[in-house]
Amino acid sequence: MEQRQSPHPRWDEELCERLVAGDEAALRELYDEFSPLVYGLAARVTRDWAAAEDISQEVFVRVWNDPRAFDPARGTWRGWLGILTHRRAVDWVRRAAVGRRRTAEAAPPVAGPDPEEAAVAGSVAKSVQAAVDDLPAAQREAIRLAYFDGQTYRQVAETLGIPEGTAKSRMWTGLRQLAARLEAEGIEP
């Protein structure tokens, strides 16, 4: 999917102002730009298409209803939508796990876009993917299990057979390395 840098420097801020003003065209623009990101992420984490649709709807209704919760000084719409979506998707996974006593191993092999298989187009996605690929395998795996499978660091530790402290530090180190590399490339995720 096409995922590019924000269309122009003040785009994120202006879009926020238009949403605050109740401009429905701004919501359509936001949806058209980022629905693949929101839906794809929700589908990957939940591995459930219906849940991905529900989460996408919740996320866009939420930003329409309360656009001021987005702070342009702290990041981009892409980042904010990613955060909102991921949290909902992870909540869904954990609720489902409680309901079904589902473990990561027993997760049904429901089709979903897989990071390895996803068509990684767009400059941001390509840079992020390249940076992830260059992480040490131990960090990459910890981040993958947490972010894309919705595991807690305790579950990650269990899955990988490592101490919890190690799981936490692999996530922290890996993310910092990703941040440094993307910042060096001038990419603001």
Place this chain on the structure above:
Amino acid sequence: MNDGHAAVTELLGAWALDACSAEETAAVEDHLAGCPSCAAAADRLGRVAAGLATTVAAPPPARLRDAVLAAAVARRPAAGDEASTGYAAWVERLDTLLERLTPAQWRARVIHDLTVQDLVAHLIAIDGLLVAQLGAETSQHPAELDGTLPARRSAASIGEHRGRPPERTRAAWRAQADRLLRDARPNTPGDLDRQVRLSDPRLPQQPLRTALVQRLFETWIHTDDVRVLLGGPPIPPSDRQVALIAAFGVRLLPAALRLAGADRPPRSARLVLVGPGGGDWVISPAVQEAPTRPPDATVTMGALEFCYLLGNRRDPDSVPHRVEGDPVVAATLLRAATTLGCD
């Protein structure tokens, strides 16, 4: 605090990946609220984590788009709908006032030489210009597009209604307003974006949502006229309505300045509207916006006063305002604002 700090630093990576327990997440966020350095680090890691999402983007089914937009607008109406509901509210208020008028009050002069009945007949003419563009049967658009169209329509309607029972004028206005609200109701998300002419056909065409703001605005102004006649307390528009009306004025001021011939040379002015519904804009009659130099003047005034000015219910010289910079540019701007209203 130090303990909390160390524990939070250790959890920050997991927190950014939403990989903490609910209790830990709450503890981290409590700490972040009071610790700017951790908050900055957390924002940075959170942005990176969210960036991972770009690698799994996948297009949703096409039907999801309409479902999402409908759910959003059902939760919080779009501005166009705010205009419709606001217009409907003012129609209701004006109708309530008119219902109680005595025959003498119907004949009382309200503004200029117009009686209440004349004002309502005027509204029938001007609302009708939009109805004609929306209605299926009378969809053709008035052919004459010069600036005298609204005045001629208005004069014809006033002439037609004089001598009729006022009750019939009220009923005709109300029925047409209800029809306008029906016809303007969006069926699909893009409906409020369709281009229509405003009451002054010389102004550039505008989205229907903007035309509805104009109807809201004019109906409020005339409700206020009748209210003044009856000696009641002011019923100001809501803060959101003030914002909509102010934005309407700001949007059309460049065209109003061009119509007034105030675009040679194009001088720009900053307009600062204070109070609820206010804002801060730079207005230039230039078609190609190139605000490379600072505005020639800054005009500061109350947002609600600006709405009255737009309605030509304030004198541009005496309305409370403050000018910095070129007084001629400021005066031209204020005079142009009064031409966007309604008489």
